[in-house]
Amino acid sequence: MSHLLRLIHNENIKIYKRTGTWVMVGIMILTVASIGFFTNFVLDSDSHADWKTQLTAENTQLADTMESTPMPEHQKQLLQEKIALNEYRIHHDIAPIDRDSLWGYMVDTTTLTGLAALFTIVIAAGIVASEFSWGTIKLLLIRPVSRTKILLAKYASTLLFALMMIVLLFSSSFLFGILFFGFGGAETPYLSISNGKVVEQNMITHIIELFGFRSIDLIMMVTLAFMISTVFRSNSLSIGISLFLMFTGPQIVQLLSRYDWTKYILFANTNLQQYTTGTPLVEGMTWTFSITMLLIYFGVFIFLSLFIFKKRDIAS
Template sequence: MKIYRRPGTWVMYGLLILMLLIVGMFTKFLLDDPSGQVTGADNNGQIQVTMEEEFVSNDDWHQAVHSRNIQLQMMIDDPNIPSAVKDRYSQEIIINEYRLEHDIPPVETKSYWGYMTSTVNLISLITMFTIIVAAGIVAGEFSWGTIKLLLIRPVSRAKILLSKYIATFVFALSMLLALFLFSFAIGGLFFGFSAITQPHLVFTNGEVIERNMFTHLFMLYGLSSVELLMMATFAFMISTVFRSSSLAIGLALFLMFTGTQLVHVLSQYEWVKYILFANTYLAQYIEGTPIVEGMTMTFSLVMLAIYFVAFNALSWIIFQKRDVAA
């Protein structure tokens, strides 16, 4: 009730819809992408669009895909290219050959699915909004003095803390749902729904498989939401421990924007794989290029679980023992 009765919450929803409209208009009317360059992830580890789809803006996509295969083969023949990257290029060649054989065009940047996959980047905006909510949901009770009104009720402290934690992620899920629904509608408005049945090609177990594009999109949502979960939990922990929403917001946002860069700077050291931000970008294993050699999906999931439990345990212990009589 406290979250959704605040005007600021609805301003966040309005900003999200506004950003979707801006991205849609930019993609439809301003974006110029004649190169057909494959787009994966940027240096910050943010998912840009699809993992291996090639985006073309001309009508003769067959020639563009064929040219791309020639380019990829030249890079594979380069002895300076790492073996993991060569394997990824080889898989892309196989996918492109399947595409040519079965007459399945690539996803263009200026298309319905090109727009839908590009809006996945706005999950970082949702992460910022969720951090703001998580940072104030406990600290605000202390600053307003309303925490005493909660604790005098016949409800355990653990239940109070859990309810606030769940409320934070209900907000995050509602924002993700709004992102999907409005991007679905706006994408159809700008580009139509004619390409909605277009499949996504993925190389797995030595063969090319056609998957539903919605399945691929939901995978992108899931991978991008890992950082949302961890940073919101971190902000919630700082809010609970230090009773300061400004500290929680500032520290969480600072680490959100600088953590990945720090990991890349220190990537030559073995111990960097134990840092939280080396493990939040799970798409690195799908792309075949982990930040630190030897890292696996299982290792990252274990590290994320450890951080997750540690953040929540610290929040629970401090909140249970805190004296609020003063």
């Protein structure tokens, strides 16, 4: 274990001594700050001054839609839940969350986990492939440490970088949110439906859950990039394939969602939030099914990485 921890420490030194790493950190912070600036000073804000009237009109429209438009039962249930949430807001005087508020801003910045994924993919793609391109892999493997530990140390360091980016995103969005929007509306709860009833939840807990859900996709894409980097020893190929799949994968499975076999595709299962705020992409999908599929894909990616790395002839 001490050897593994030492290897992880060394890999982290390699990551953070690169200028490119700090450029990515700077871009993340600048992006978070820019969103806050434009939301506060540039975009026209809707303060929901007459939000009760707006929600009443929305409920009337949703009720008319359910009555006049044939739709699947699960879609009708979503509309009914939306009506229930609106009525709860009106009855308990809980205004919808504005974008130009601390919580609204932080919810918006959760989408930047895609940027964190992009940066981590760059790290994952190069952490193994660069050892081969620079010729330092031979120096690494002459150490009295197994190849398995060397590769696991590189993967663990990649995940630690991903965790750092998520923590940086969360903390910077919170600090910039206070700077630009203050604590106004900080007591506003998040409303959701549980067992057919409207429940109130602490907003910070909800935002942490959003980051958690979005991090699942990040981890899977980073693991895929790491595997490609290990198998093909190509930094550019790993980045290219991973980014292509990250941006097109969800759209592809959406187009193929009418086919039952689509549920076995990785990208049909990475969005676990579909089980809390929506309906499954393919009818019959469940929490257990998606988690099982993610574990299978994760296991295959790690197995291929270890198997190829341990069998590879370094002299070639």
